[in-house]
Amino acid sequence: MVDILNALVLFSNFVLIPGLAYGAQLALGALGVTLIYAVLRFSNFAHGDLMAFGTMATILVTWWFQSMGISFGVLPTALLALPFGIAIAAVMSLFMDRAVYSFYRKKRAAPVTFVIASVGVMFILNGVVRLIIGPDDQRFADGERFIVRARDFEAWSGLSEGLALRSTQAITLVVAILIVIALFWFLNRTRMGKAMRAYSDNEDLALLSGIDPARVVMVTWIIAAALATIAGVLYGLDKSFKPFTYFQLLLPIFAAAIVGGIGNPVGAIAGGFVIAFSEVTVTYAYKRFLGHLLPENLAPDGLVQLLSTDYKFAVSFVILVVVLLFRPTGLFRGKVI
Amino acid sequence: MSFLIGDGMTGGYGSADILHDCTIAVEKGEIAVIVGPNGAGKSTAMKAVFGMLPLRLGHVRLEGEDITALTPQARVAKGMAFVPQTQNVFTSLTVQENLEMGAYLRRDDIRGTMEQVFDLFPILGEKRRQPAGELSGGQRQQVAVGRALMTQPSVLMLDEPTAGVSPIVMDELFDRIIEVARTGIAILMVEQNARQALNIADRGYVLVQGENRYTDTGEALLANPDVRRSFLGG
């Protein structure tokens, strides 16, 4: 019995909690990608770098707050700086839309033209981020590090395995849930949100109904920038901020959006968790876990790790391929143009 | 002076004109129907009236005001509503949301208008929470017409509203359209089912190759032996 509890605690500590946090971060990223796809109809390759840009802006404001002695008590100062980061990222997105994408929209260019243009934007954002904050790792989490410490948990429960809950993980989940609720409320209950869905569903009919495309596009960019910044800041708080890592997140984020069904917000969230849990469960070493559950003589010698951690990108990719092969529209029937 | 008139319209998409000096007009509370063989430019004439086709010559006037230069969106704001032939509902939105989107430009209380639409098409009231994409073809057409009525238009333009629906549904849809016309709305519609459409039409236009061939009341056109022979199959 104790063994089973130990195994469960171990599993929660190394798979469940990290998977939930990572899944929430991916889901927020995938929501941004999927919204851009639904409304503007292209895969935005600059989304990872938009995340990096928004996070950088937030970090700079955080540092400024810290230098002024402003803090958020037990919570990270970055949460206080987040709205400013979002605003800066939104301004940047709108500027890029005005400078780059609006031209191609007017010409009704092919989606792939937008994708290549987004590669150009990706270069620019990447350059700007590295120019301002440099290519190195930045840690900007402050405040209380843990909600539950492994040692305290062991002492409290008497189990040999400890359960740690870092505050950044809890913050990630709480913020992600709030954001998703707010987003769905916006999309399903407000006039503008419904107009966005209508525009995404049938552009011509939306025009006939008097929906202003310019406003829809603007609101979409603002929301995408907000989602990107929030996802980026949560990821950075949980792990650390490094421009290149954010660029690499593009792959699992796209995988999440496509697996869920691109263009479908519910799918993006489901996809985020599918990808995150696949990555974590496949790269987790089950040696200790099985050690608790199996009788002593059957305990495994090796790490019992399906794949080395370095192959986590491969996991999202394989899932992506399987979904593309067997259900190209994704789990939640997105739109396939 | 007609309420809405596309007067001497000439134009097309490229260098070749599709419409040649074509005139279409409709009065308040009246139903005007455009019929003709395939490729006669029926839908094109309707699109020209709605501003979706560049005109080389001719004018479109609404209540005497020249609106030739206005975009379709601006015409919506002027009280014109258009129901396209295909893709005329937001499939992923619920019936009610479709109607709300129809009233997007209105800032006043739209609940009364929505009740009127539900009175006209009771099935929509029943299915108001269902995505429009899940409805049958006839019900979708009702959503499409309902969406257009939400702007409280003075003109309702329908592009082949009965395409692909069963005869029974077609009759019912025509009945509803007559009801709409009785409320004082001008109705301009393009129809493939010429005989049934002329039956309910106050005025009919027979177009051939982008030109007016016959223009008369619906009754007179149905009685005209030439029209019967050439366009109504005897």
Add this chain to the structure above:
Amino acid sequence: MRNILLFAAMFAALAAVAVFQSPTLAISIINLCLISAIMALGVNMQWGYGGLFNVGIMGFAALGGVAAVLVSLPPRPEAWSAGGLGLLSSGLALVVTGVIVAQIRKRLPASRMRGLITLLAVIIGFFTIRAFFDPATDAIEALDPAQFGNIGGLGLPIILSWLVGGLFAAGAAWVVAKIALGLRSDYLAIATLGISEIVIAVLKNEDWLARGVKNVSGLSRPVPYEVDLQEAPWLIDLANTLSMSVNELSSIVVRGGYAALFLIVLIVLTWAAERALRSPWGRMMRAIRDNRDAAAAMGKDVTARHIQIFVLGSAIVGVAGAMLTTLEGQFTPGSYQPLRFTFLIWVMVIVGGSGNNWGSILGGFLIWFVWVQAEPAGLLIMDAVTAGFGEDSAIRAHLLDAAPHMRLLLMGLILLTVMRFSPRGLIPEVIRR
């Protein structure tokens, strides 16, 4: 005429580097320009002829690089005797698993049951492969890990690897194409992005193959070594006549040798690509690109043609990747970065003129030149701009540090500017009827 002028301007710029900076630097830049041009040629085949959006260029280039290692390293029989059998067995297990899965999918009717059986077969297969594979690779990696720890190579001349690299890339491309080409263009982009990240991950982690992040250096060369040249009498004579130092001349000769080899490859590939473009096959490809549905309606097998061109283009990138590793004399999986190896090549193709081989070549030269020269130029500009801050200002130091990142910004600006104002590139596609 315009094109000749453009190329002339390019060579004038390179000549200026030779005069004002140094001839050695100029030849180094030329070498990478040549390789970039070949990569751009390959991508142009996929994009310009076929309209396929491949963002996995990095992966195909890295496959070429690993080919260079596996072809040229001396054989290591001891590694093979330690783990060869295991490797072969795991390979066999992989094949058997593949065959079983294929049979299951062919013989059984589609159902949930079939899915489960397939999954079970895959899982069993996976563990069987691992059962052979893990001990074998552990054994290989344990052998003299500081220096080797890998399976070695074939001990053949490295120049052969250019072909092998092309084959490796072609093989990988075929698999990707089979999976993703029937789908939408965005999905191909994501799929290629994914496969390239996986290729790099494999190369970084599978130490037994090419030592992973421990890198392989000191690869053999297709050209003589400087030290040998410096003792050759003809070179010493030539150095005297040119009144150059022997050291400098020897390094110029060596790099020139590489340049000559690369140039030959470029000429051959360009010739072949131009022939292909003008052939009925090329016309068909462009017809498919411009109107896929019409071509399909005319009975062209669009997907098969796409697979063909995707494999061909990737093979060319693989060749260039092998050439790059040959030039560097070392294989460093950590140095493969998507911005440099994938997206930079895209800038070359778009700026040069998609659909035009000469455009891609010019784009390869120009963009590589700008990429290399942007760093010192950025430093100079930053230095000038920040001079007002005073020598020990923190902002000045930070900006000087960050100057190299200017070139990313610059590439983005160049790409977007060309797309907007000259969407057909510097040398636009010639429309033939």
